[in-house]
Amino acid sequence: MGNGSKKEVMFERMREKKKEVKIVRKIVLIIALVMLLIGIGVGFFVYKYITGALQPIDPESEKVIQVEIPIGSGLNLIAGKLEEKGIIKDARIFKYYAKFNNESQFQAGSYGLTKAMTPDELIESLKTGKVYRTPVFTMTIPEGLKIEQIANIVDKKTGIPAADFIAYVNDEATIDLLIGKYPQIFTEEIKAETIKHPLEGYLFPATYPFYEEKPTLGTVVDEMVKATASNVTPYLDYLQKEEKSVHWLLTFASLLEEEATAQSDRQSIASVFYNRMKKDMPLQTDPTVLYALGGHKEKTLLKDLEVEDPYNTYKNKGLPPGPIASAGASSIEAVIDPAKTDYLFFLADSKGINHFATSYEVHLENKAKYIK
Template sequence: MSNGSKKQEMLSKMQERKSEVKIVRRIVAIIAAVIIIALAGAGWFGYSYVKEALQPIDPNATKTIAVEVPIGSSLSTISALLEKKGIIKDARVFKYYAKFKNESQFQAGDYDLTKAMTFDELIESLKTGKVYRKPVFTMTIPEGLTLEQIGNIIEKKTPYTQQQFMDLVTSDAFVQQMMANYPELITDAVLADTIRYDLEGYLFPATYPYYEEKPSLEAIVEEMISAMNDVVRNYSDVLAEKEMSVHELLTFASLLEEEATAQTDRETIASVFYNRIKTDMPLQTDPTVLYALGGHKDRVLYEDLEVDNVYNTYKNKGLPPGPIAGAGKSSIEATLNPSKTEYFYFLADKEGVNHFSKTYDEHLQKVEKYLRKAE
């Protein structure tokens, strides 16, 4: 073979090798691109999956699901249980989220959970042993409000009107149902003809959370009654010892609540009322006059004290027929644990400070000193 032929053959082989290298490079590039795309796709899928798994299964769910966490359950066991019950999407995501938050001390017990709960809400519930959820809205019922005043708050905070509320709480059927549900709290005493509203004073003042936009009006009211039942049952032994009924307790406590100011000593006011009852003196407390009149006044006049009404404690001795407002826990406890004093009179000055007296003459002197001279 001539030198020219050999040279041509070498050039041909070199050209073939260059072509092969180009093809290999192209294949490698394609494979690398496919791998990158696959990894990116897998990463995006993983990111989307985890992001979705971190969200509540159904943010609008209200139905509760019973979950029993056995004693000694590990985080892995609890996570798997929540996934099995449909509370969360993925047990592994919940487990790693809890570990990332350094949360592991969960309590055994029976829980009523929902698909609307976030991971943080679930963790808080499992840590405290209580079901924790962020409420849709809350409603605060302050101490010392009448049913009509509570109705005003409900009208502002819920879709229900004050009239709808009053229609419900004065409904014989609803009252009877509450008596059946809470027999130790609501007794036949509320059915006396002299009582204005059967359930007056039986709705506990507190801040209530709601986890749905429109809870039923019946559920709203019953929750307040149930809260009062929970509070009062703690004092059943004391009531038995004092031979005092729940109705008397709530009636007495409502007087303290209405007489209270920011600086009021409820226990001492309670002692004044008890001292008057023991000596057959009328209680003569202005809030009962206002309740008898059916409205609020900045100042009770002498002519108001003569109103002919069973709630007027200037005209009638002893407690009124029933509560005149909703009493808080402090007034209830003051009713059961009054101070021991010899006071029969008290007044609040312009600053809300109370001044107590043993005699009427002493009381008149304090009226002159703290009220009339201040006018």
């Protein structure tokens, strides 16, 4: 083969490579254009979906839809209820829109909403607590009350006899009904023989609106239990991870509710109880003794500490069998997020101020100094 022929072959190969490169470039360009068009299409679809989700479902609708927002409801629960009722298109979009606008402080209540309302109108309504139905009456259950005390309030506000209330909340049929309705909240723990009142600690302290003059016993109790469920649901994942139950949480929180006088005290007292349990020390908290005795006393006597009862934390290590009162949200939160301390002791002075100590010697010094 001559030099001319070799050159021709070489040039031919170069021409073929150039063609291949051009073809590859065209393919890459086409793929890039297709991907760009797909990206634009997807982006346009997402944009249209989001803007559509932020429009009223039916701008012409005048039908009022009743929506109940339970006490303690978070944004997830509220958005889910609005979607469930058909008032918004997508709960996630509404939730992100509210978060983007730093809106989170919503009011519990019964709302009359329509499909014609915009997200801003819905948020404003939920923020201001504008209730379309005016309750016939409200009933306030303060923190730290026991079943008998709650029964007396119910008696005064609804006319339901306290004895009937106590009988209802202790009835096995009621307990089975609630276990079936709220399986994540109630466990067989409340049926233990050592439990004095199965629903002690499960009737959440709050102000409840009622829209009928004479609500049934079942309605009253269910409203309180529903509020408890709303307040403990955010902690279910934590409890599962720690292998703890709602019963454990409410029992622990009830001790803080009875002992604490301030928010900071709740977290510090929680740390004391955690530290004592880690060291296998009894909690030795007086409110459990009073609960065991079944009454209220201004001062716990030494002989009281000797009472043989599962609730007496001087005689028994760990938490009592169940809650000793209804704990509020701050006490529940303190169990989940206690202070980080080495405290093992505390006492309250005559002004209700708690004083903490890391050793028994310091605790005795505090006792001599503050307890007259």
